[in-house]
Amino acid sequence: AQSVTQPDIHITVSEGASLELRCNYSYGATPYLFWYVQSPGQGLQLLLKYFSGDTLVQGIKGFEAEFKRSQSSFNLRKPSVHWSDAAEYFCAVGAGNNAGNMLTFGGGTRLMVKP
Amino acid sequence: DTAVSQTPKYLVTQMGNDKSIKCEQNLGHDTMYWYKQDSKKFLKIMFSYNNKELIINETVPNRFSPKSPDKAHLNLHINSLELGDSAVYFCASSQSIRETQYFGPGTRLLVL
Numbered sequence: 538a539q540s541v542t543q544p545d546i547h548i549t550v551s552e553g554a555s556l557e558l559r560c561n562y563s564y565g566a567t568p569y570l571f572w573y574v575q576s577p578g579q580g581l582q583l584l585l586k587y588f589s590g591d592t593l594v595q596g597i598k599g600f601e602a603e604f605k606r607s608q609s610s611f612n613l614r615k616p617s618v619h620w621s622d623a624a625e626y627f628c629a630v631g632a633g634n635n636a637g638n639m640l641t642f643g644g645g646t647r648l649m650v651k652p
Numbered sequence: 653d654t655a656v657s658q659t660p661k662y663l664v665t666q667m668g669n670d671k672s673i674k675c676e677q678n679l680g681h682d683t684m685y686w687y688k689q690d691s692k693k694f695l696k697i698m699f700s701y702n703n704k705e706l707i708i709n710e711t712v713p714n715r716f717s718p719k720s721p722d723k724a725h726l727n728l729h730i731n732s733l734e735l736g737d738s739a740v741y742f743c744a745s746s747q748s749i750r751e752t753q754y755f756g757p758g759t760r761l762l763v764l
Binding site for chain 2: 571573575579580581582583586625627629639640641642644645
């Protein structure tokens, strides 16, 4: 069974600073990987996804993530954080050969942005 | 236009009651899902429904049952509600079982 670990429960960065959120997954085959963001009281919005091909994927709001098979990681990055990026971020893995493609989520990382 | 919508947004009820949460998607997607997010923000899949094939997470109690009147709707019915059922329930849909899932805004259920 697949699993996802987000080692950092909370991260605080200053506005304008760079950001990296860590995500490690466990899955026996090629995974489908996602990053979602959840603002307070809101649903989940897809930031980006990796299915195959180029291991560096670009997403919305200036985010990018890099798939590293050797490290079983899919870390999310942003070069300059804005105050509006404060939210909860979830990494998820989907099993491509699972008939249900039920996503497995990490525990989330709460991002706080200092002015 | 709302892609995936859920009603109600908030639901407060007593233990032992039966309740339903409705989900509708206007994306023309073939697959729909239900997730539960607990008080610690942990998200867990409950069901996946594709072309009348239901896949159930084995940890979900049988008090929970998804009902799909048509391809655009997947409602969640909960019998004999318990305190531990309090959570936020998210509906999602995707074009196929291997495509991106789009989430609804969530239904916040509080069982007293």
